Amino acid sequence: MAKFDPNRPAKTSSKKEAISREEHLKQHEFQKEAVIHINSLYNYALHLTMNPDDAEDLVQETYLKAYRFFNSFERxxxxxxxQFKILKNNYINSFRKNSKEPGKVDYDLIKDFYHSIKDTRTDTSEADTDYFHSLLHEEVYLALQSLPEEFREVIQLCDIEGFTYEEIANMVESPIGTVRSRLYRGRKLLRAQLESYAKKYGYNTDQEK
Incomplete structure (x- = not known):
């Protein structure tokens, strides 16, 4: 029969310490790799839900799920x-079927939102790039929100967040060709929406006509 050794550390204590260390490392890595994207996630959530409160709830749910499954993330x-993929799935599974009417837009978000616009893909003209970078007014926000969701979403992901076509195709679960088509049509619709406004401020919208 095994004898009791009072100086021998309890296995449960060592196991708890190991779990605690692993959890601490996980938290540190999650903060470094995932939490830094919180503003972009909120912007995306706001475009999907069109409601600031729903957007915050969607981001919170996304981070809870992302942390839970962070060990499965391929380093x-x-x-x-x-994370954008998780957010989109959460939106489809929960928020879309319980969607509310769009709330009042917080226009203080608009300037910061459009400062995040990155260079567009190589098949977008320099004039288009300048066009999206220069219009930082509420008319742009409203025009973008007025687009059908499938067009609004790809413009958000490509022209604002800077994702590649392949990454966008994975997020929206559509072929790359479909992404390109939606992006092209969405940009055309957006430019049409903003044409009178752009001309008022001296922007040239005739390059592609």
Whole structure:
């Protein structure tokens, strides 16, 4: 029969310490890799829900799920894209079927939102790039929100968040060709919406006509 050794550390204590260390490392890595994208996630959530309160709830739910499954995240891949995918799935599964009427828009968000616009893809003209970078007014926000969701979403992901076509295709679960088509049509619709406004402020919208 085994003898009791009072100096021998309890296995449960060692196990708890190991779990605590692992959890601490996980929290540190999650903060470094995932939490830094919170503003982009909120912007995306706001475009999907069109409601600030719903957007905050959607981001919170996304981070809870992302942390829970963070061990399954493939290191070295795009953590931002991984989180956007989780957010989109959460939106489809929960928020879309319980969607509310759009709330009042907080226009203080608009300037910061459009400062996040990155260079567009190589098949977008320089004039288009300047066009999206220069219009930082509420008319742009309203025009973008007025687009059908499938067009609004790809413009958000490509022209504002800077994701590749392949990453966007994975997020929206559509072929790359469909993404390109939606992006092209969405940009055309957006430019049409903003044409009178752009001309008022001296922007040239005739390059593609």
């Amino acid at each position: 070295g891949t795009n953590c931002k894209a991984w």
